[in-house]
Amino acid sequence: MLKLTKKADYGLMALKYLAEHPEKPALSAKDVADAYGIPAQLLAKILQLLTKNGLLRSHAGMNGGYALARDARQISAYEVILAIDGPFFITSCTKGAKNCDLTPSCTIKEPLARVNDTIAGVLKSISIHDLAEHEQPAHRSHAPQGLVTLTL
Amino acid sequence: MLKLTKKADYGLMALKYLAEHPEKPALSAKDVADAYGIPAQLLAKILQLLTKNGLLRSHAGMNGGYALARDARQISAYEVILAIDGPFFITSCTKGAKNCDLTPSCTIKEPLARVNDTIAGVLKSISIHDLAEHEQPAHRSHAPQGLVTLTL
DNA sequence: CTGAAACAGGACTGAAGAAGTCGGATATTG
DNA sequence: CAATATCCGACTTCTTCAGTCCTGTTTCAG
Numbered sequence: 098m099l100k101l102t103k104k105a106d107y108g109l110m111a112l113k114y115l116a117e118h119p120e121k122p123a124l125s126a127k128d129v130a131d132a133y134g135i136p137a138q139l140l141a142k143i144l145q146l147l148t149k150n151g152l153l154r155s156h157a158g159m160n161g162g163y164a165l166a167r168d169a170r171q172i173s174a175y176e177v178i179l180a181i182d183g184p185f186f187i188t189s190c191t192k193g194a195k196n197c198d199l200t201p202s203c204t205i206k207e208p209l210a211r212v213n214d215t216i217a218g219v220l221k222s223i224s225i226h227d228l229a230e231h232e233q234p235a236h237r238s239h240a241p242q243g244l245v246t247l248t249l
Numbered sequence: 250m251l252k253l254t255k256k257a258d259y260g261l262m263a264l265k266y267l268a269e270h271p272e273k274p275a276l277s278a279k280d281v282a283d284a285y286g287i288p289a290q291l292l293a294k295i296l297q298l299l300t301k302n303g304l305l306r307s308h309a310g311m312n313g314g315y316a317l318a319r320d321a322r323q324i325s326a327y328e329v330i331l332a333i334d335g336p337f338f339i340t341s342c343t344k345g346a347k348n349c350d351l352t353p354s355c356t357i358k359e360p361l362a363r364v365n366d367t368i369a370g371v372l373k374s375i376s377i378h379d380l381a382e383h384e385q386p387a388h389r390s391h392a393p394q395g396l397v398t399l400t401l
Numbered sequence: 402c403t404g405a406a407a408c409a410g411g412a413c414t415g416a417a418g419a420a421g422t423c424g425g426a427t428a429t430t431g
Numbered sequence: 432c433a434a435t436a437t438c439c440g441a442c443t444t445c446t447t448c449a450g451t452c453c454t455g456t457t458t459c460a461g
Contacts (some may be wrong), residue, residue, distance in 0.1 A: 098254045098419090099330075099337040099368070101361070102448065106340060111355050125407060139450055145409060157408045158458025174364075178251075185251040188258060189361050208380050209253075209261075212326075215371050218250070229359055254419065275434065291421055297438060309437040310429025 099187070105178045107135050108143045109228060112152070112177060115227040116169035143181060149182035151164030170228035176219060177225075189212040251339075260333045261326060261380060264304070268321035268381040275314030282390050296335060304334035321378035327369060329372045329377075339365040355376065 111129045116123060126144050130137035138205045143161050147153045152172055165172065178185065188209045263281045270276060271274045278296050282289035296315050299305045304324055305315045317324065330337065 098257070098334045099251055099339065101251065104449080106357060110405060111356060111362075115436085123407095127407085129364055136450060142410080143407075148408090156458080157406085157456075159406045159460065161407045161458070166356075187251065187253055208375060209326075210370050212368075212375070216364075216368055221369050223360060223364070223408090228357055256419080276434095279436090285435085289419060290423085293437075294439080300437090307437060308429080309427075311431070311435045313429070313436045314436090 327372035
């Protein structure tokens with residue numbers, strides 16, 4: 098529970114891989130799948146999803162493949178997860194929808210909605226670039242990129 | 250995905266309910282189940298789990314039931330979820346275990362482990378007392394109880 | 402212009418986990 | 432003893448995830 102699906106994992110890994118190989122104009126699904134030992138057909142569908150959601154650009158034909166649609170810093174982990182798994186909510190009964198059918202007393206939800214927002218905020222603060230291994234190992238400590246605060 | 254199980258939801262709701270009725274020495278599983286429209290047998294098992302993990306105290310026999318083992322402020326949402334659903338990790342392949350069998354290149358995990366820690370921190374900062382409806386509606390704004398900060 | 406290499410996408414199966422039920426055992430009290 | 436509880440394992444059902452299969456379509460090299 099409270100787990101990312103493997104698809105989301107795979108998607109993040111694939112984007113990370115693409116971000117680490119900017120020299121290549123495009124990498125095929127098979128390339129990425131082989132690099133990580135992921136089932137190629139499964140990854141293909143994930144990359145298609147990411148393409149449909151505007152995170153990747155695809156090109157068919159020989160020497161085709163996928164490339165990041167934007168700079169790696171402009172793609173957040175949140176977007177990736179959203180594109181692959183759809184909107185996520187920590188509670189089974191989100192107050193937006195008409196769930197909570199039999200339990201109008203779902204007063205638990207309001208506090209947990211804030212937890213949900215916090216998680217979303219954290220995921221939004223992480224970019225694909227953050228996941229990728231950047232070369233410069235020297236100055237890394239001075240990067241206060243993501244900062245999320247929650248107040249109950 | 251990234252959802253709490255219904256069991257965890259039910260558990261939180263039940264503890265909240267108990268916290269809101271401190272005058273009663275004990276409430277039976279059926280009492281709570283009826284209050285929220287939860288299947289009684291299912292809730293019973295959840296309450297048993299919470300008892301086994303030291304969050305509740307149980308008493309069999311007539312007029313028996315469950316009561317909080319500690320003050321509502323001393324029971325965190327994290328403990329509840331942990332007791333009901335077991336340890337949770339956001340990534341399918343946690344770096345502690347021997348997972349990631351075929352993919353030694355799971356470099357995604359390290360950043361996501363921090364997300365995991367952040368979520369855990371948020372959940373730890375929320376107590377059952379926070380979930381319950383306290384009476385004093387007057388001074389509520391000055392309560393800076395939970396505060397979690399994450400720096401990447 | 403033809404074939405290989407890629408993307409696109411629907412349909413399907415198997416496995417795993419979640420949700421809920423059933424039946425019975427034990428403890429407590431009136 | 433009988434009623435009301437907790438306790439607990441086994442079971443069924445349902446849903447979702449993971450993965451496969453198959454069939455197209457696009458693109459480009461030769």
